[in-house]
Amino acid sequence: MEIITKILGNTSIWEITVLIVVIYFLFKPDLLKNITKFKIGDIEVELNTLKEEVKKGTDKINVLESELKNDRQLLDELRDSFDPDASVSELGEARKLIKSQARNLSDINSLREHLSMNSLPEQLYIAAVSIRETRPVILLPDLVSFLGEIAASKTLGEYRFNTIWTLTSALHRILISCIRDGIEPFPSEELLMKARDVLQKLERNPKVQQDRPDEPKKGIRGPVKDCATWVEKGLVKSNSANA
Secondary structure (H helix, E strand, O other): OHHHHHHHHOOOHHHHHHHHHHHHHHOOHHHHOOOOEEEEOOEEEEHHHHHHHHHHHHHHHHHHHHHHHHHHHHHHHHHOOOOOOOOOOOOHHHHHHHHHHHOOOOOHHHHHHHOOOOOOHHHHHHHHHHHHHHOOHHHHHHHHHHHHHHHHOOOHHHOOHHHHHHHHHHHHHHHHHHHOOOOOOOOOHHHHHHHHHHHHHHHHOHHHHOOOOOOHHHOOHHHHHHHHHHHHHHHHHHHHHHO
16 A cells, blocks of 8 residues: 555656546446546546546547548649649639638648659649748758659659749748748758758759750749758858857
């Protein structure tokens, strides 16, 4: 009995609560139906209150799952609503719709899975426009890695110039958000160095060189250079902070 008293004396309210939750879920609720509260020393836990908190947590999880399901359905509907091979001018209305819906996405991470060389052209286009519109700093590492894959492809993954331009412009906007505007997390020096390397490879890509050779700044090389400028600013800021 003395040992049990010592253990309980060194146990926090949260640990006791977790223990009760485990008992509640591991055993049939009928076993606890006649218990209304636990009292150990000065600590008292209302079982009904605990049950209500558990229910609230379950309800919240259900809401989040529902929102994620709606996000995926929304992206699927957008994907089926336009022709990704249409001209840039013809994609105007589609872009407006994507931008509008992107602001309503409850979980921007649902776009992460479309940053893949296996994505359909329309999936990647939707992700590119959405990311450029919402500027989610949390996706910076994923965007840098994906652009690295694109840069290593002689055919740019068979994706159109406008999609790659949009992705690179999205990177530019995200870099501004975290480096100039202070939206966290600030990119690590390692990530910034990786971004610089990716941008250099993307600029040297033979197919990128074919995009607007008459006015490179209006092609993919435009946002590439803009990104490079902000990467250098980020490295300067990072070095100053670590000095």
